Amino acid sequence: MTLSFQSLGLSETRIQQLEQVGFTAPTEIQAQAIPHLLAGRDVVGQAQTGTGKTAAFALPILEQIDPTVQAVQALILTPTRELAMQVCQAIREFNEDRRIKTVTIYGGQSIEQQISGLRRGAQIVVGTPGRVIDLLSRGALKLDKLTWMVLDEADEMLNMGFIQDVEKILNQAPADRQTAFFSATMEPSIRKLVAKFLRSPITVTVEQTKAAPNRINQVAYSVPRGWTKSRALLPILELEDPESALIFVRTRRAAAELTSLLQEAGHSADEYHGDLSQSQRERLLLRFRQQQIRWVVATDIAARGIHVDDLTHVINYDLPDSVENYVHRIGRTGRAGKEGTAISLIHSMDRRKLRDIEHHVRQRLEFKSIPTRAEIEGRYLEKLQGQVREALSGERMASFLPIVSQLSEEYEPHTIAAAALQMIYDKTRPAWLTMGSDPVEEEYTRSGVPKPKPVKRGGRAPSANPGNKRSSARATSSK
């Protein structure tokens, strides 16, 4: 097992730059692929997202680009615009001094800007197939000096029907070049493409042990019969109080509606879906990443590819259509070794989907009951206590001591502290706690539906469908 970038053959300057951006040791895919790529071999890399594959091809490319040649020397194709942007951003991170010029080209944005970027002597181009072909046919993008060609997420590219576009581009690249394909799977169509366009490639594979990474804490809330999901969501959000969250819904319309509802409840939320223009999407993601918005309500447009650092929660307001999308969705959190929480709202209609999901991720979701006001208040008071502890360890507190001395001529210190806490409580408590009654507790009482007890679910899922004998019969027939 290789443990340092030095031993992979990267230059000292590159390694220093890597250290500056926090890269100390190579990931498995990097350790396996970089030496071959530096040695001039074609490589097929089988690896999922989040394994560090961008650096695996970006570092050798940066190492071997000739900075004195003002022509496109590397072309990286990605299936989505989002991914193109992210790859480009990553390359810029590894290329701090900007000696090597990188541009991104994709649809939905001004083509003139991209053309002028190419004219200024771009050496690395990252792009989506459609716009790349467009620019090739306009003559704005020339590949005659190309020495590197990379296909990122090749399987996705083919799934989305880009095979003809991709072949057209590969055919226009000089034969004397180095080529790398990265793909999560190795289906026959990929193998065919590899056989056609790569020269005696070396295949490197990184095993993915689990369908869902276990640093993501997966929980579910059962939505009582007759309840709307939004009614269940609000108290859950109050209790969990996510620092940042992606909330997934099924339709664009639902995204817009839920966003208004959250905004009306005083939350920092915005929507993200296919009705938004490319620049609107980019602006929103920027605000989300800069933590100007805490929660984003999105369709499955955000299930893959979008990366937000430190995303603490993914919430499945509607369950996804496919189990694969469940894994992609929750994979937006728990990135870069951080912990994340994935919450799913389960309606009685969703039992079947839930079982498929649990089967696919090979684990049971932990069920919790919708929090009551008392629970939310308890959690909030805990948080308040933590904040007081933090203030006690600070220094700014000293400036308030004269006030306390003055008040303590009349009152006990305990009383003064409690009064101060009450003031903070009144100003900062969640909106949910200011309502007259507890709608959750009330609803449980009124409807006669027993409040679900948090259940640790073992080998089978008995509590999911109490009294429903058909459930076990269906379990055997589902695949």
Place this chain on the structure above:
DNA sequence: AAAAAAT
């Protein structure tokens, strides 16, 4: 119904 990509 939604998503991806060239307009």
